[in-house]
Amino acid sequence: MSANSDQVxxxxxxxxxxxxxxxxxxxxxxxxxxxxTIRFISxxxxxxxxxxxxxxxxxxxxxxxxxxxxxSVEHPPIDYQAISYYSAPKKKGEGPKSLDEVDPxxxxxxxxxGIPIEEQKALAGIAVDAxxxxxxxxxxxxxxxxxxxxxxxxxxxxxxxxxxxxxxxMGSVVSYKxxxxxxxxxxxxxxxxxxxxxxxVRCPMELSTYFRINEAKTGQFERTLIVADAGSYVxxxxxxxxxxxxxxxxxxxVVELVAMEDAQIKYSTVQNWYPGDAEGKGGIYNFVTKRGExxxxxxxxxxxxxxxxxxxxxxxxxxILRGKDSVGEFYSVAVTKGKQQADTGTKMIxxxxxxxxxxxxxxxxxxxxxxxxxxxxxxTPKAENARNHTQCDSLLIGDQCGAHTFPYMEVRNPTxxxxxxxxxxxxxxxxxxYCRQRxxxxxxxxxxxxxxxxxxxxxELPMEFAVEAQKLLSxxxxxxxx
Amino acid sequence: MSTxxxxxxxxxxxxxxxxxxxxxxxxxxLEINAGEVHAIMGPNGAGxxxxxxxxxGREGYEVTDGKVLFAGEDIFELEIEERAHRGLFLAMQYxxxxxxxxxxxxxxxxxxxxxxxxxxxxxxxxxFLKLVREKIKVVDMDEKFLKRxxxxxxxxxxxxxxxxxxxxMLEPKLAVLDETDSGLDIDALRxxxxxxxxxxxxxxxxxxxxxxxxxxxxxxxxxxxxxANGRIVRSGDKSxxxxxxxxxxxxxxxxxxx
Numbered sequence: 001m002s003a004n005s006d007q008v009x010x011x012x013x014x015x016x017x018x019x020x021x022x023x024x025x026x027x028x029x030x031x032x033x034x035x036x037t038i039r040f041i042s043x044x045x046x047x048x049x050x051x052x053x054x055x056x057x058x059x060x061x062x063x064x065x066x067x068x069x070x071x072s073v074e075h076p077p078i079d080y081q082a083i084s085y086y087s088a089p090k091k092k093g094e095g096p097k098s099l100d101e102v103d104p105x106x107x108x109x110x111x112x113x114g115i116p117i118e119e120q121k122a123l124a125g126i127a128v129d130a131x132x133x134x135x136x137x138x139x140x141x142x143x144x145x146x147x148x149x150x151x152x153x154x155x156x157x158x159x160x161x162x163x164x165x166x167x168x169x170m171g172s173v174v175s176y177k178x179x180x181x182x183x184x185x186x187x188x189x190x191x192x193x194x195x196x197x198x199x200x201v202r203c204p205m206e207l208s209t210y211f212r213i214n215e216a217k218t219g220q221f222e223r224t225l226i227v228a229d230a231g232s233y234v235x236x237x238x239x240x241x242x243x244x245x246x247x248x249x250x251x252x253x254v255v256e257l258v259a260m261e262d263a264q265i266k267y268s269t270v271q272n273w274y275p276g277d278a279e280g281k282g283g284i285y286n287f288v289t290k291r292g293e294x295x296x297x298x299x300x301x302x303x304x305x306x307x308x309x310x311x312x313x314x315x316x317x318x319x320i321l322r323g324k325d326s327v328g329e330f331y332s333v334a335v336t337k338g339k340q341q342a343d344t345g346t347k348m349i350x351x352x353x354x355x356x357x358x359x360x361x362x363x364x365x366x367x368x369x370x371x372x373x374x375x376x377x378x379x380t381p382k383a384e385n386a387r388n389h390t391q392c393d394s395l396l397i398g399d400q401c402g403a404h405t406f407p408y409m410e411v412r413n414p415t416x417x418x419x420x421x422x423x424x425x426x427x428x429x430x431x432x433x434y435c436r437q438r439x440x441x442x443x444x445x446x447x448x449x450x451x452x453x454x455x456x457x458x459x460e461l462p463m464e465f466a467v468e469a470q471k472l473l474s475x476x477x478x479x480x481x482x
Numbered sequence: 483m484s485t486x487x488x489x490x491x492x493x494x495x496x497x498x499x500x501x502x503x504x505x506x507x508x509x510x511x512l513e514i515n516a517g518e519v520h521a522i523m524g525p526n527g528a529g530x531x532x533x534x535x536x537x538x539g540r541e542g543y544e545v546t547d548g549k550v551l552f553a554g555e556d557i558f559e560l561e562i563e564e565r566a567h568r569g570l571f572l573a574m575q576y577x578x579x580x581x582x583x584x585x586x587x588x589x590x591x592x593x594x595x596x597x598x599x600x601x602x603x604x605x606x607x608x609x610f611l612k613l614v615r616e617k618i619k620v621v622d623m624d625e626k627f628l629k630r631x632x633x634x635x636x637x638x639x640x641x642x643x644x645x646x647x648x649x650x651m652l653e654p655k656l657a658v659l660d661e662t663d664s665g666l667d668i669d670a671l672r673x674x675x676x677x678x679x680x681x682x683x684x685x686x687x688x689x690x691x692x693x694x695x696x697x698x699x700x701x702x703x704x705x706x707x708x709x710a711n712g713r714i715v716r717s718g719d720k721s722x723x724x725x726x727x728x729x730x731x732x733x734x735x736x737x738x739x740x
Binding site for chain 2: 434436439441442444449452
């Protein structure tokens with residue numbers, strides 16, 4: 001095996017495919033953050049007064065907070081004054097009225113990433129909102145969705161066209177006081193996606209947002225707000241990439257989900273932000289707050305995430321189970337290699353009777369990657385007969401990586417049941433020998449073993465995403481054994 | 483005989499192997515022709531499993547002298563999977579579990595990896611399933627095993643049957659069975675042995691490594707070799723098995739020491 005370690009190194013170096021930069025003229029705010037920055041962003045978007053006030057309250061609250069340091073990650077201090085908080089591709093004339101008028105450079109960028117924005121080329125059954133740096137540049141299939149009563153647009157547009165809906169729900173799950181990065185996001189968010197599924201409607205297609213950071217020294221602060229009204233269903237996918245740059249870039253998003261009575265939201269992420277090079281130079285800091293509230297009885301929220309990118313991942317997609325008999329699920333695969341660090345997990349807050357939650361977390365560490373699962377299961381006094389099952393598995397590849405598990409359980413109701421299972425394993429020489437003796441190459445063997453390890457999570461992804469996730473994982477781990 | 487005129491399928495010449503610097507095999511010579519079944523017997527620590535693993539290319543075994551030709555090729559120049567592509571199969575003493583890896587997918591990937599390496603087209607899903615349903619009868623296994631993860635949660639007997647199923651699917655030139663009888667009850671032993679017998683072919687050779695004679699009650703070898711202290715100390719036909727049964731290994735070891 002030592003004979004092909006050069007080959008292995010080659011593969012590791014070459015594998016981030018999305019590292020290109022799009023040459024497009026941008027309107028970029030100079031770095032720095034103060035009240036003026038926030039007023040500028042709000043004015044740029046012609047926002048209603050309530051939004052600006054909310055942003056300013058968030059900003060002042062943020063000033064009073066300190067950056068958290070409890071996560072199991074290490075990074076040099078972030079200079080918030082060195083980041084540009086707004087960057088948008090320059091519009092030609094009035095800006096695109098339809099997809100035909102979107103800048104061809106942008107269309108090309110998304111085509112290169114395998115995200116066709118032209119509807120005729122799009123994957124059947126998936127509508128896409130494309131967010132480029134700070135703004136949404138295109139949203140597909142809007143007419144078809146409108147026929148079903150589904151609202152799918154950028155947050156900026158939603159603020160113009162459905163200000164009441166935004167006002168009613170934004171910040172209702174993740175308050176701007178929630179945490180340091182949520183407060184920052186609330187002050188400076190530039191765009192994002194808004195989804196509203198009316199009562200009883202099953203969204204006719206998968207909805208998807210594709211995030212791309214392009215501009216240098218720019219942070220991306222977007223918000224996603226998804227509201228599923230009573231008895232509705234929606235499946236939403238999120239994908240992300242960024243160019244390879246030497247500096248670290250900050251991505252601090254907030255995602256809020258609201259599921260009313262009998263509604264179901266399925267939220268899937270394949271995160272492939274630039275992870276930095278083998279020495280840990282560059283890469284995205286992915287500090288994200290994602291939370292869903294099962295507000296109505298019998299509602300259901302599922303988070304499925306495949307995290308392969310970012311220099312640092314710091315996120316805990318969570319569920320507040322307020323409605324009776326509501327269900328929260330979290331399925332996660334997190335891969336770290338090189339010098340990547342991930343501190344990820346979930347929170348399941350059981351408030352209603354008979355609420356149930358399932359957590360399946362699969363951490364894979366290779367090379368010098370560090371992977372932490374951090375999860376909280378809280379059974380409040382009213383959570384009669386609530387149940388949780390947590391399964392937390394770590395797979396180690398090589399002997400310089402690490403896996404850490406931090407489960408927190410707070411049970412304040414005697415009828416509640418909480419189960420936690422955890423395993424740590426290594427891809428063994430025996431497994432590799434076995435596969436190779438049967439004729440498989442070492443790379444195919446690793447890919448097969450890792451995919452087997454992640455199977456329970458991949459099973460939860462929509463078909464197109466599951467295939468993409470499997471490929472991504474194979475590429476990511478190519479040559480990680482040696 | 484005609485088989486002796488062609489070059490042997492496997493030729494082991496003056497093989498020396500160390501593990502952690504300690505010599506285990508010390509000058510082993512053996513020739514095996516197509517169609518032959520050779521039993522390798524011997525006391526614990528004689529080097530039987532070392533031989534099986536060295537042939538398959540497992541890490542941790544250092545070849546210090548000698549050579550092994552497989553169908554005329556120097557086997558130590560080949561990677562583990564290249565040996566498999568050329569038709570070497572090792573049924574393992576301790577088959578490994580692969581959690582989450584579907585047995586059918588594993589078999590199909592293995593079959594197709596070998597086919598592709600030989601320049602043959604991959605088997606499509608339908609032809610593959612047809613083939614596997616036919617072969618699974620060899621080991622009297624329920625088709626539900628195909629849907630399970632490779633060896634995960636299998637009993638000892640089920641694992642060994644799965645090994646023989648893999649062998650049936652991969653159609654090797656040379657099959658090495660490493661203590662396939664260990665941990666099997668008499669029923670499982672009979673099924674496994676029966677499977678092996680069904681796979682005997684004029685163009686296929688087998689090496690059956692075992693500590694006990696009982697497996698050889700079911701798989702009748704053409705040649706029997708006794709391995710002791712890293713060398714073949716006696717070779718004969720199947721009558722040697724009965725002699726060993728009667729006298730144990732002690733007399734041979736004493737003979738060698740003398």
